[in-house]
Amino acid sequence: MLSAQEEEQSSALTLRGYGLYDFHYATGATGGAAVMLDWQTAPAFGLSLGVEYSSMNRISANLQGEAVLVGSPKGKCLALRNRYLWRHYPSLDLQEFTGALELVGHLRHCDLNLGLCNRYMAALVQRTDGGRGTVLEPMNVMFALEGWWKDRTAAPAWNVGLRWSSYNDFVIERVANWFFSLKGFYTLSDRVWLTGEVGIHPVGSLNLTASYDGWFCHLGLATIL
16 A cells, blocks of 8 residues: 555555565575556555566466555554455466455554455366365464654655565465565655665474575665656
8 A cells, every 4th residue: 555655745646666586595596576556546545456477487466455444634544454465376387366354553653464364275287186276274364563764654755664574565474484674765756766675584384484594675666657
């Protein structure tokens, strides 16, 4: 959804794009790119649609809507977010569907997100016995805690923040598999700003966090249309 930086500039449409680099000690380096379109359809409701391609042969699409339940003139609010994620792995003939419902608290210096998600994975190719391999994971917990150095409701020219979560734009992990990242943005003009995020993510064993498996970097631009 739109950040306070974007809302302050009172735009209905914001386009975000970034390149990504991901390194796993098990699988090596992968690259890719993502594009997101944020549409603030009303002061209390917004939509976001995004697509991503990764060189690890993964295609993803993300759709989410966010409705403000309780708000204040100072920019603080409590919102409900509905998220849908589809990922396709052509080389594995596998696709994944995830639906999530989150309660989100937007404050001046932090965001607090807590929700539940269901994941369904299905093989696209029929097995030799005529069946298809499917897995359903019901009621996984998802969370995110994000803190920023500057008050975002004041629309600062730059800001940096820390994030601890079990998901990002195109990945929703099990609750024990965490992401730790440093985020930031820098305003180039009234309509364009740079965005960035760099972090580490763990590898899990039997859904338990065992060690840090790699790191990732997202660098891009956002612009008001």
